[in-house]
Amino acid sequence: MFLLTIRKKFIRELTLIGVVLTALVAVVYHMFIPDRYFLWFPSIPIFFYLFGLFYIAMFSFYYRMGLEKLVMCYLSCKVLKFILSALVLIAYAFFIGHEVVAFMLTYVFFFFAFLIFETRFFLWFEMKLKNSKKVNNEKNTVHSTVSASVDGNNRNVDGAKC
Structure with a gap:
């Protein structure tokens, strides 16, 4: 349930940032520099949107495998995005x-806009994950090791006074 909520939030924000940035850049091109507009412009936001969907899918996969693998997921997706971006730029320059x-x-x-968005989102997720772990650890500590007796004395599980 937690992962589904995170995925929905990420996709919603990814869509919003993609639409806003695309509209903003398109307006700048059409209003201020129409002679510099290129036909392949729509492919750029589409690429980053699709990569964002791939990113959240990989994140979901690694999340199910274990929380300790999430850092590797972040790093590998960032490196893959950088390499694919370099290849796209080189291919465009040579072929088109x-x-x-x-x-x-x-x-x-x-x-850089999508990099900042993804980094901010996953830092927020990490903070939320750490806070939920902290709350769960506090609940486990309070409820499992120390219990209050009727006479007000705190006793641990063995019955010894704390």
């Missing part, structure tokens, strides 16, 4: 070559 500078600047803008 139309408005290469505009494409690269737009791509880098989206790269």
Whole structure:
């Protein structure tokens, strides 16, 4: 249930940031620099949106495998995103070559915007996870080792006074 809630929140925020950034950049291109607009512009937000969906799917997979593997998931997804981004930029420059500078600047803008979003989101998730662990540990400590007796003396499980 917790993982499903996190996935829904991530996808909702990913969609919102994708739509807002796409609209913002499209308005800038059409209003201020229409001669620099390139036909491949819509592919950039689509790439980052699809990678965000891949990212949350990998996160869900690693979450089920164990919490200690989440850091590896973060790092491997960041490295994979960087490598794929470099390949996309190189492929665009070699094969398409139309408005290469505009494409690269737009791509880098989206790269850093989504990087900041993903990092912020997963830092928030880590804090929430640590807080829930802390609350669970406190509940286990309070309820399992020390119990209050009727006469007000605290006794541990063995019956010795604390």
